[in-house]
Amino acid sequence: MSRIGVFICHCGSNIAATIDVERVAEAARELPNVVLADTNKYTCSDPGQQAIKEAIEEYQLDRIVIASCSPRMHELTFRKMLGDTSVNPYMLEIANIREQCSWVHKDMAQGTEKAIDLVKMATAKVARDTPLKTSAIPINKRALVIGGGIAGMQVALDIADAGYPVTIVEREASLGGKMVMLDKTFPTMDCSACICTPKMADVGAHPNITVKTLAEVEKVGGYVGNFEVTIREKAKYVDYDTCTGCGLCETKCPTKVVGEFDQGLGKRKAIYKPFAQAVPSKPTIDPISCRKLTDGKCGVCEKVCPFGSIHFDDVDKVSTETYGAVVVAIGYQLIDWSELYGEYGGGAYDDVISGLQFERLVNASGPTEGHIQRPSDQSEPKSVVIVKCVGSRDPEKGKSYCSRACCMYGAKHAHQYLDKVPGGKCYVFYMDVRTPGKGYDEFYMNTQHDGALYLRGRVSKIYRKGGKLICLGEDTLMGRQVEVEADMVVLETAMVPADDADRIGSMLGITRDKDLWLTEAHPKLRPVETNSGGIYLAGTCQGPKDIPDSVAQASAAAMKVCILFSKDELESNAMIAEVSKTLCNGCGACVAICPYTAITLETVELRENSRKVKRSISKVNPGLCQGCGACTVACRPGAMDLKGFSDQQIMREVDALCQW
Numbered sequence: 001m002s003r004i005g006v007f008i009c010h011c012g013s014n015i016a017a018t019i020d021v022e023r024v025a026e027a028a029r030e031l032p033n034v035v036l037a038d039t040n041k042y043t044c045s046d047p048g049q050q051a052i053k054e055a056i057e058e059y060q061l062d063r064i065v066i067a068s069c070s071p072r073m074h075e076l077t078f079r080k081m082l083g084d085t086s087v088n089p090y091m092l093e094i095a096n097i098r099e100q101c102s103w104v105h106k107d108m109a110q111g112t113e114k115a116i117d118l119v120k121m122a123t124a125k126v127a128r129d130t131p132l133k134t135s136a137i138p139i140n141k142r143a144l145v146i147g148g149g150i151a152g153m154q155v156a157l158d159i160a161d162a163g164y165p166v167t168i169v170e171r172e173a174s175l176g177g178k179m180v181m182l183d184k185t186f187p188t189m190d191c192s193a194c195i196c197t198p199k200m201a202d203v204g205a206h207p208n209i210t211v212k213t214l215a216e217v218e219k220v221g222g223y224v225g226n227f228e229v230t231i232r233e234k235a236k237y238v239d240y241d242t243c244t245g246c247g248l249c250e251t252k253c254p255t256k257v258v259g260e261f262d263q264g265l266g267k268r269k270a271i272y273k274p275f276a277q278a279v280p281s282k283p284t285i286d287p288i289s290c291r292k293l294t295d296g297k298c299g300v301c302e303k304v305c306p307f308g309s310i311h312f313d314d315v316d317k318v319s320t321e322t323y324g325a326v327v328v329a330i331g332y333q334l335i336d337w338s339e340l341y342g343e344y345g346g347g348a349y350d351d352v353i354s355g356l357q358f359e360r361l362v363n364a365s366g367p368t369e370g371h372i373q374r375p376s377d378q379s380e381p382k383s384v385v386i387v388k389c390v391g392s393r394d395p396e397k398g399k400s401y402c403s404r405a406c407c408m409y410g411a412k413h414a415h416q417y418l419d420k421v422p423g424g425k426c427y428v429f430y431m432d433v434r435t436p437g438k439g440y441d442e443f444y445m446n447t448q449h450d451g452a453l454y455l456r457g458r459v460s461k462i463y464r465k466g467g468k469l470i471c472l473g474e475d476t477l478m479g480r481q482v483e484v485e486a487d488m489v490v491l492e493t494a495m496v497p498a499d500d501a502d503r504i505g506s507m508l509g510i511t512r513d514k515d516l517w518l519t520e521a522h523p524k525l526r527p528v529e530t531n532s533g534g535i536y537l538a539g540t541c542q543g544p545k546d547i548p549d550s551v552a553q554a555s556a557a558a559m560k561v562c563i564l565f566s567k568d569e570l571e572s573n574a575m576i577a578e579v580s581k582t583l584c585n586g587c588g589a590c591v592a593i594c595p596y597t598a599i600t601l602e603t604v605e606l607r608e609n610s611r612k613v614k615r616s617i618s619k620v621n622p623g624l625c626q627g628c629g630a631c632t633v634a635c636r637p638g639a640m641d642l643k644g645f646s647d648q649q650i651m652r653e654v655d656a657l658c659q660w
């Protein structure tokens with residue numbers, strides 16, 4: 001006979017205002033095997049937990065039902081509490097009478113009836129709970145960071161400073177991400193390179209950090225504490241061990257192509273360092289534009305290199321290493337406005353540029369050495385229109401969300417333009433101005449004092465008339481159409497997930513939201529963790545952010561990794577799938593459906609009708625299984641069950657609802 005204790009929480013007035021908790025307790029006392037049913041103002045608080053502990057001793061309880069908020073909120077809290085008592089932490093059921101009941105009902109009688117039903121079901125289930133045990137998983141204390149932007153660098157530095165080895169895998173030829181392309185950063189207007197490049201240098205020189213550039217993660221296997229990661233480093237055709245980065249090869253290379261770092265506004269060579277302060281400070285050959293690699297001619301770089309560092313026969317290097325934790329920091333990209341906004345010229349007008357192109361134009365180390373010039377004729381624009389929310393808050397064409405940083409960098413661009421072009425005219429088309437940050441609103445107000453004219457409304461069309469661009473829009477405050485003539489238009493485009501986000505997400509078992517941003521485990525309580533153990537998120541790969549928020553999130557992710565690494569072994573999840581060897585027919589449906597690649601088929605020898613037979617059956621990897629239950633649904637013979645959520649337990653809940 002089990003001895004069940006039921007504890008009903010008022011949650012202040014969150015539950016008690018809509019549910020008669022005393023009535024729920026009364027009803028619970030009538031349920032089979034319930035020896036105590038009590039209420040508490042805040043069950044999760046210290047006195048609330050203490051009351052449960054005392055009741056366990058006094059009434060010799062062996063199973064607990066807590067009727068309170070969602071288990072996502074406090075199931076772990078209560079399991080930890082049970083760890084200090086004689087009750088197994090898995091002999092616990094939570095009846096969610098807050099999110100699923102008091103918060104969705106207004107009528108007390110109705111809400112109370114539903115709460116009683118939820119408690120009945122939880123009590124029926126807990127009676128079938130069995131004690132579960134966790135197992136110990138050893139932890140390999142090396143971290144992998146995917147993406148070397150400001151977020152990835154911050155994660156790597158924090159983990160490395162704590163004494164653990166870190167590898168950064170960066171897809172481009174240098175660390176830095178978008179931040180190093182920016183000119184100045186709002187609201188303090190410090191030079192972006194001056195705060196970003198020292199960090200890049202620190203990462204490059206840190207004894208605990210290995211940087212792999214032009215590299216990508218190809219495959220990830222294993223589980224928290226023991227991820228097997230395959231990394232491909234593309235051929236650079238330059239031996240970084242002997243190259244001193246003298247730059248002679250780059251100077252002598254005769255091939256010039258459009259430069260990606262300058263957003264198509266400048267040129268680079270076929271052998272190149274993306275920018276002066278790049279880390280690593282060594283060049284790489286772009287095999288698509290190098291004449292030696294494409295048609296066998298040239299080879300000047302090889303001839304002039306004093307150190308014999310050029311190797312045209314270089315090949316990709318593929319390695320597989322083990323890491324205990326993975327932090328994803330692959331950042332964002334900007335929406336391709338030219339495809340979506342044909343009414344803005346669809347990319348046909350040279351002087352309609354993106355915000356990132358403006359950053360390169362205004363940057364002293366950019367293609368124009370910081371002189372703001374029209375790309376079409378290199379003249380100084382006497383008037384500029386800045387259009388915000390291009391692709392953001394526009395569900396029809398772009399994305400429904402707000403890209404968060406654009407109101408501020410739109411104001412920054414207005415300020416930079418007015419500062420560099422005295423007497424210039426600057427118009428900013430906006431939907432709303434959103435400036436929630438320290439010193440942000442003051443910065444925006446100052447932009448208006450500088451002379452920027454803010455017009456509330458969207459731009460419906462941009463067309464060329466003579467040498468000018470005409471922006472046709474609406475001033476919704478004045479309630480009239482406006483036509484603004486400009487020499488240059490800057491589009492502040494939406495941040496969207498990096499092009500690789502879907503691949504990386506699938507590979508690591510990270511869910512994506514409807515816009516493909518990588519999703520955190522809980523938006524409030526676990527903002528840097530994912531639903532896959534040992535895998536964390538940092539920076540804009542999780543959603544649009546500015547630099548301070550990206551850095552803060554990166555340090556939080558690093559802290560999570562350090563907490564993981566502070567232990568030698570990890571407790572595995574006890575509520576995982578288990579296979580019945582007798583029922584499994586080896587069809588593999590569970591293998592295909594498992595999002596965590598936790599199930600494999602293995603050949604086992606079984607005894608059937610007193611004969612030994614070899615059969616293929618499913619095997620669950622306890623380190624990888626996250627207990628999602630997808631396999632139990634897919635399994636036609638009913639061989640898969642979830643510990644703590646067995647079919648039997650769920651049927652008991654249904655029976656309880658229907659019968660009592």
Ligand SMILES: Cc1cc2nc3c(=O)[nH]c(=O)nc-3n(C[C@H](O)[C@H](O)[C@H](O)COP(=O)(O)OP(=O)(O)OC[C@H]3O[C@@H](n4cnc5c(N)ncnc54)[C@H](O)[C@@H]3O)c2cc1C
Nearest residue numbers: 147149150151171177178185186331332355539540546547
């Ligand atoms: C025009 C403009 C101006 C801005 N101005 C400001 C400002 O003044 N102040 C401010 O606070 N914020 C500003 N921002 C926002 C700022 O750019 C971001 O907050 C910041 O860059 C986010 O850093 P991150 O590391 O998350 O992403 P990113 O900078 O995008 O870095 C991601 C890195 O991951 C790498 N990567 C991507 N995919 C892979 C892969 N599969 N494998 C390996 N590596 C990969 C990328 O190459 C990149 O190096 C501005 C943004 C724009 C567009």
